[in-house]
Amino acid sequence: ENxxxxxxxxxxxxxxxxxxxxxxASQSVGxxxxxxxxxxxxxAPRLLIYHASTRATxxxxxxxxSGSGTDFTLTVSRLEPEDFAVYYxxxxxxxxxxxxxxxKVEIK
Amino acid sequence: QITLKESGPTLVKTTQTLTLNCTFSGFSxxxxxxxxxxxRQPPGKALEWLAFIYWDDDKQYSPSLQSxxxxxxxxxxxxxxxxxxNMDPVDTGTYFCAHGxxxxxxxxGKGTTVTVSS
Numbered sequence: 410e411n412x413x414x415x416x417x418x419x420x421x422x423x424x425x426x427x428x429x430x431x432x433x434a435s436q437s438v439g440x441x442x443x444x445x446x447x448x449x450x451x452x453a454p455r456l457l458i459y460h461a462s463t464r465a466t467x468x469x470x471x472x473x474x475s476g477s478g479t480d481f482t483l484t485v486s487r488l489e490p491e492d493f494a495v496y497y498x499x500x501x502x503x504x505x506x507x508x509x510x511x512x513k514v515e516i517k
Numbered sequence: 518q519i520t521l522k523e524s525g526p527t528l529v530k531t532t533q534t535l536t537l538n539c540t541f542s543g544f545s546x547x548x549x550x551x552x553x554x555x556x557r558q559p560p561g562k563a564l565e566w567l568a569f570i571y572w573d574d575d576k577q578y579s580p581s582l583q584s585x586x587x588x589x590x591x592x593x594x595x596x597x598x599x600x601x602x603n604m605d606p607v608d609t610g611t612y613f614c615a616h617g618x619x620x621x622x623x624x625x626g627k628g629t630t631v632t633v634s635s
Contacts, residue, residue, distance in 0.1 A: 410580070444621060446564075453613055453625040454564065465623065497564055501620040504577040506554070506566040 411436045411500050415509035421517040428485040430512045432498035437478045442502035445474055445483045448511075449494045457496075458483060488514070519543035521553075521614050521626035529604050531635045539597040539614030539626065546572055546592040552617030553597040555588065558628075559610040569617060570597060604633045 412435040422428055432443065441461040446454035456465045458474035461481055471486040485492055493516050498509040525537035537555070544551055554569040568588040569577045578586050587600045597614060611630050615622040 442620065453627050455625075456621075456623050459621050459623070499564070499566075499622070501622065504569070505579050506569070506620070506622070508556075508564040508566065510563045 410505050411438065411503060411507050413498050413500060413507055413509035415496075415498060415512045417512060418510070419513045419515060421515050422488055423517045424488050424490055426488050426517075428483075428488055428492075428514055430483040430496055430498075430514075432476075432481040432483070432509050434479045434481075434500060438481075438500045439502035441477050442500060443474075443476070443481050444499045444501060445472075446497045446499065447492075447494050448497065454497060485514075490516075519616050519624045521616060521624065523612060523614050523626045523629035525612075525629055525631065527630060528632050528634060531605060531633060533604050535599075535601045535604050535608070535631060537599045537601075537612055537614075537629065537631075539599070541595050541597070541614075541616065541626075544616060546570075546590050546595070546597070548572055550619050552620070553590070554615050554617050554622050555597075555599045556613045556615060556622070556625075557608075557610050558613070559607070562610075567601075567612075568599060569620070571617070606633045606635070609633045 414433045416431045443461045445458040448454045462474045495511045521541040552571040555567040570588045585602045611628040613628045616624040
């Protein structure tokens, strides 16, 4: 299976700061079928980015995804209070689908 | 608007079989390239993909859990059912179902919490 490793585990930033989250795959992700999800406590994950760089419907343009092959990045250009959450990357190119272990973005 | 809702027992005993229902609206599982997946999340831990069923009845399972899982669909009732046998306390967590657009899990249900106790 394609193991996804996210870094850092926790990111402590102030509102207004820029956040960069990394996701590294153990094998190349075919067709860049890499997604990013946001999860807040007690809620289901929300799709933010798919195909590595396409924003899902209704996602603010401060969220952007980049990368290809085995290295991917989610960037939040300026953190808003509602952006403090846990973020997961996931590949859906091959079965089994896999998720990273998550990056928690917390208020500094 | 696509919505999904998980339902099932909140408490099961060790070795019992868990049966979870995912009832959805806003799409049809008879439509090409549509699917439904199941994902779980132990308390305080990461997401774990379990199974996926495709519009043409193609089924995919987590290799580590394949022997314990069965996924089925009833397109006429807009339901997908996941069964997991031989439940153990490590299976405690929140279980989500999600709409698959192709293989992308794009819309998720709110989840249902399952506790496994002896």
